[in-house]
Structures are given as C-alpha cells and as structure tokens.
Amino acid sequence: TARTKVKQALETGKAGSTILVKGWARTIRNSKGVTFISLNDGSCLSGIQVVVEPDLGNFEEITGIGTGSALAVTGLLQESPAAGQALELKAQQLEVVGGADQEYPMQKKRHTFEYLRTIAHLRVRSNTFGAVFRVRSALAQEVHRFFAERGFLYVHTPIITANDCEGAGELFRVTTLDLAQPPLVEGAIDFSRDFFATATGLTVSGQLEGELFAQAFSDIYTFGPTFRAENSNTARHAAEFWMIEPEMAFADLADDADLAEAFFKRLCRFALDNCGEDMNFFNTQIDKGLIQRIEAVAQASFARMDYGEAIERLKKAPVSFQFPVEWGLDLQSEHERYLTEQVVGGPVFILNYPKDIKAFYMRQNDDGRTVAAMDLLVPKVGEIIGGSQREERLELLEQRMLETGIAPESLSWYLDTRRWGSTPHAGFGLGFERLIMYLTGMENIRDVIPFPRTPRHAEF
Ligand code: 4AD
Ligand code: MG
Known part of the structure; x- marks a missing residue:
C-alpha cells in the first residue's frame, strides 16, 4: 500500500480501512500494557495516535524505542475512545525505520524557545x-x-x-x-x-x-x-x-x-x-x-x-x-x-x-x-x-x-x-x-x- 499522510488519514480516512503511515514518534506512553505513540509526519499539528497491543509480533522491540524514532506503521483506522480525536490507528505491523535513544534532546516537557534555537535542526519536529x-x-x-x-x-x-x-x-x-x-x-x-x-x-x-x-x-x-x-x-x-x-x-x-x-x-x-x-x-x-x-x-x-x-x-x-x-x-x-x-x-x-x-x-x-x-x-x-x-x-x-x-x-x-x-x-x-x-x-x-x-x- 502507498503511504498516507497523517493529515489525510485524520480528515478523510474511513474507520475500518487499513493504511500505512510513516513519521516520527513525538510521545510514547504505556498504559495497562498497551503502548500509545503520537506519530507525526509534519502534515498537520496533531499527529495520529498509534495503539500498539501486546499481541503485535515485535511488541518487545517497540516498548524499548525512544521518542524521536522514525516508524512505519500499517494499521487499522478505528474510532478512538479518547477525547479530542475521532480516529486512531491500531498497529498491525510496525517497523522501526530509525531508532532514537533516550538522549533525544526534545522530550515531552515544554522547552523554551531559547533552548530550541540551539537545536534548530530538531526543533522543526515540535x-x-x-x-x-x-x-x-x-x-x-x-x-x-x-x-x-x-x-x-x-x-x-x-x-x-x-x-x-x-x-x-x-x-x-x-x-x-x-x-x-x-x-x-x-x-x-x-x-x-x-x-x-x-x-x-x-x-x-x-x-x-x-x-x-x-x-x-x-x-x-x-x-x-x-x-x-x-x-x-x-x-x-x-x-x-x-x-x-x-x-x-x-x-x-x-x-x-x-x-x-x-x-x-x-x-x-x-x-x-x-x-x-x-x-x-x-x-x-x-x-x-x-x-x-x-x-x-x-x-x-x-x-x-x-x-x-x-x-x-x-x-x-x-x-x-x-x-x-x-x-x-x-x-x-x-x-x-x-x-x-x-x-x-x-x-x-x-x-x-x-x-x-x-x-x-x-x-x-x-x-x-x-x-x-x-x-x-x-x-x-x-x-x-x-x-x-x-x-x-x-x-x-x-x-x-x-x-x-x-x-x-x-x-x-x-x-x-x-x-x-x-x-x-x-x-x-x-x-x-x-x-x-x-x-x-x-x-x-x-x-x-x-x-x-x-x-x-x-x-x-
Ligand atoms: O524598509 P526597507 O529597508 O526597504 C527596502 O529595502 C526597499 N528597497 C523596499 C522597496 O521599496 N522595494 O525593508 C523593507 C522591509 C521592512 O519594512 C521590514 O519588514 C523588512 O523589509 N526588513 C527586515 N526584516 C528582517 N530583518 C531585517 N534586518 C530587516 N530589514 C528590513
Ligand atoms: Mg524601512
């Protein structure tokens, strides 16, 4: 399948369809054994929430990746129970294209613009x-x-x-x-x-x-x-x-x-x-x-x-x-x-x-x-x-x-x-x-x- 931009998936995607999105993990969190990744490809502000359940083949690998990793996700678009988003992506296949270690300089906390100027090559992902x-x-x-x-x-x-x-x-x-x-x-x-x-x-x-x-x-x-x-x-x-x-x-x-x-x-x-x-x-x-x-x-x-x-x-x-x-x-x-x-x-x-x-x-x-x-x-x-x-x-x-x-x-x-x-x-x-x-x-x-x-x- 061809790559779908996150913006397009969120705006015109249909629940029940399978799509491929590629981007960078802006946040990763684990809750009750399930991993939630906010995946951004720059096409829009919000990113898409990727849901990774433990039954995914390489679940172990995924729980270890860091913020900033580049990922390719094939998954099922489904209605999201979470507030503020209509659709989320349930991962069926997740490839870590380029990993990122824990030293990634842009973590979830709010950074000052002064600090972000010193990493102008990375701030564009914020x-x-x-x-x-x-x-x-x-x-x-x-x-x-x-x-x-x-x-x-x-x-x-x-x-x-x-x-x-x-x-x-x-x-x-x-x-x-x-x-x-x-x-x-x-x-x-x-x-x-x-x-x-x-x-x-x-x-x-x-x-x-x-x-x-x-x-x-x-x-x-x-x-x-x-x-x-x-x-x-x-x-x-x-x-x-x-x-x-x-x-x-x-x-x-x-x-x-x-x-x-x-x-x-x-x-x-x-x-x-x-x-x-x-x-x-x-x-x-x-x-x-x-x-x-x-x-x-x-x-x-x-x-x-x-x-x-x-x-x-x-x-x-x-x-x-x-x-x-x-x-x-x-x-x-x-x-x-x-x-x-x-x-x-x-x-x-x-x-x-x-x-x-x-x-x-x-x-x-x-x-x-x-x-x-x-x-x-x-x-x-x-x-x-x-x-x-x-x-x-x-x-x-x-x-x-x-x-x-x-x-x-x-x-x-x-x-x-x-x-x-x-x-x-x-x-x-x-x-x-x-x-x-x-x-x-x-x-x-x-x-x-x-x-x-x-x-x-x-x-x-
Ligand atoms: O007023 P300025 O110097 O006008 C000119 O250069 C004329 N030749 C323009 C023309 O009539 N064709 O500059 C025009 C605009 C300013 O109003 C300002 O918005 C911007 O250019 N500007 C700067 N922006 C960022 N950094 C600077 N150092 C700037 N200097 C001017
Ligand atoms: Mg002037």
Whole structure:
C-alpha cells in the first residue's frame, strides 16, 4: 500500500480501512500494557495516535524505542475512545525505520524557545515549529498566487551585486573562502580573494533591478533572500531574511499603498481560511486574541497618516519615550507601537517622510523637504512594509545621488531607465519574517525562519 499522510488519514480516512503511515514518534506512553505513540509526519499539528497491543509480533522491540524514532506503521483506522480525536490507528505491523535513544534532546516537557534555537535542526519536529513552518510555506505559495492573478511578472534579482540599494553601508562583502585554508592572520579578511574585479556584496534589496524590469514588464515582483550586515540584536532584525518586492510602472504613492493594503489583507484572510488548525494553536498557546485581531485587520480600511502628523501625535502623547520625537528624526519602535496600538488601534500607513532619513531613490515632494515614502506599521511588530514612489526625473535623481554621496556613474544602468522611457513608478518591500511573526504571534524573528542568521546564530 502507498503511504498516507497523517493529515489525510485524520480528515478523510474511513474507520475500518487499513493504511500505512510513516513519521516520527513525538510521545510514547504505556498504559495497562498497551503502548500509545503520537506519530507525526509534519502534515498537520496533531499527529495520529498509534495503539500498539501486546499481541503485535515485535511488541518487545517497540516498548524499548525512544521518542524521536522514525516508524512505519500499517494499521487499522478505528474510532478512538479518547477525547479530542475521532480516529486512531491500531498497529498491525510496525517497523522501526530509525531508532532514537533516550538522549533525544526534545522530550515531552515544554522547552523554551531559547533552548530550541540551539537545536534548530530538531526543533522543526515540535508542534510549535511545525505550525510556524507550515504557515510560512502556505503563505509563500499564496504570495505567488496573489501576484500571478494580477499579472505581475516574477523576477529573480541577483544575490551578488555591486550596488547598495539602501545606501546604509550594510553589505556583506563577497570573497572566496576556503575553510581548509584560513587566512594567515587570524580574523583578517583577505581582499585579494574578492571574486570579481570590483568589490561585490550580498544584496540588501532587489529593488533597483526590479525597477529595471518594471520598465519593461509594467508590473513585477521579487521574492528572495536579502542580507543586511546590521549588528542590531533585536527580536525583529536578522542578517538574512526574505523580502517580497513588487514594483509597478505608471503608478504613484497612492497606488502603492493600495496594493500594499490589498496584499496584506489577502495574506491575513488566507491564513485564517487555510491554516485553521495551526492558527487555532497560535491563538490558544502563543497569543490569545490573535485570530480576532487578524480577522479585524482583514476587514479593516487602513489608516493613512502623514509623517508630520505622526510627529505631532507623538509629541502630544501622555507618555514619555526613551528616544526623542522631533520633525526630521526617524521613528523608533516605541513610537511605531504607540501609533499603532494607542493612536490608531490597528495598521497605519505613514506617508511622506523627511528626505534626509530616506534612501536616494525616493521621489521628492514639492515641499522640498519630504519624499513620497510610505511605511506600513502594525501593532506589536512595528514596520512591516517599507516603500515609495521612485524619482523618475533624471536631473533630480542625479542631484540627490550627489547629495547622498553616490557617484552617478556607478549606477549608470539605473539612470538609463530615466533617459529612455521614464515613467512614474512605485513599489515596496514586505519583510516575510515580520509577516509570519504578525500572523503567528511569535515574538522573535529567530523563531520564524528555519535557520536564523543573527549575530549569535549561524552555526548551521
Ligand atoms: O524598509 P526597507 O529597508 O526597504 C527596502 O529595502 C526597499 N528597497 C523596499 C522597496 O521599496 N522595494 O525593508 C523593507 C522591509 C521592512 O519594512 C521590514 O519588514 C523588512 O523589509 N526588513 C527586515 N526584516 C528582517 N530583518 C531585517 N534586518 C530587516 N530589514 C528590513
Ligand atoms: Mg524601512
């Protein structure tokens, strides 16, 4: 017989039928001579209860196996007398595919997320991380459906690049590395190992290349890994994360915010409608009220507020902030939380930031001091989307590059699109991990990415 996934067995299996399931034992317990195994294959949260009676041929072998063992069970699906499950599997044949000894680091007791981070290779077998990575996978697929339905071209922008899109000097440099031949001086970087003639780094954003494609395909998006060598040890920053970046030609800032709002709400709706079992788990175990909050957001009309107004609101706040609030300064996460949680009570777009705190490519507004930028802030997570209308006017763009210390010659290919057939255009970047944090209630970015790259976690 072919292997049946646990999810399928529980949802559509018929009592009385014989099936084969394969997976890993999450818990094993013995009661009155009968062994009960919770078998998980990652297809759903709950796993299936396998009942092993003493008359099974290799019963002795089975009573000795440890949590974490890989098993193949052929058995009879039957109605379960236990509460909370409709069906269980009575083992007729049980093969220990790969045993596990008693040292298995993930026993039944609750482990802290900190501890589980040190065993990122095993934590994926736990219920919390199973749920996180099922939701993550389902949402990634929905991202593609959303853009495909709207006729956006999916473009793979380069990982190795010579441009620093955000101008923050946070590129990881790319050199060749021979782990067997470390540099002569410990800790020294040998730049003679630069792979290309010019220095290159890992991309901080696919936007600039995405803009080039938008000037040919009208509507495009990227979805790929992004790297930032910012040494910020926060729960919202990772050195490697995934970003979704749509870009639209013939579009302005309002079009950009409309797309961001539709996109974000669609992903909320999708998680509620299609990841029910896992979302219920998060709602009860991780963040009470999560489902209600996301349900409200999926139906809301998002507030839009000028940066200037946001500053006024923060100045009037009856609380004292750690960081100063002043026109011209960037918003810190305490300010973002106050605006979303206290002022608006939900997501809010902040528009038209001072040009001096934003990247060179953003379109200058007529007031001479702001740019057509937009950030979407959400409760708990803070900034989840950053975007803008781009400067499409060659002279203004060149002038802004000079002001910010970027040599126009170094981005001549980028400027070419402003020479030949320039259009108003706009786009944004959604941090995929921050989205997953928002939708699951998980509070640390290290717990929503399979193998976190943060200053203290890169061993895998
Ligand atoms: O605001 P950012 O830096 O914008 C850009 O990179 C633009 N080029 C996007 C565009 O217009 N095409 O980053 C966009 C989003 C942030 O709002 C945040 O959600 C996420 O990317 N992000 C990070 N996520 C995890 N760890 C980090 N270190 C992040 N830096 C940004
Ligand atoms: Mg930003």
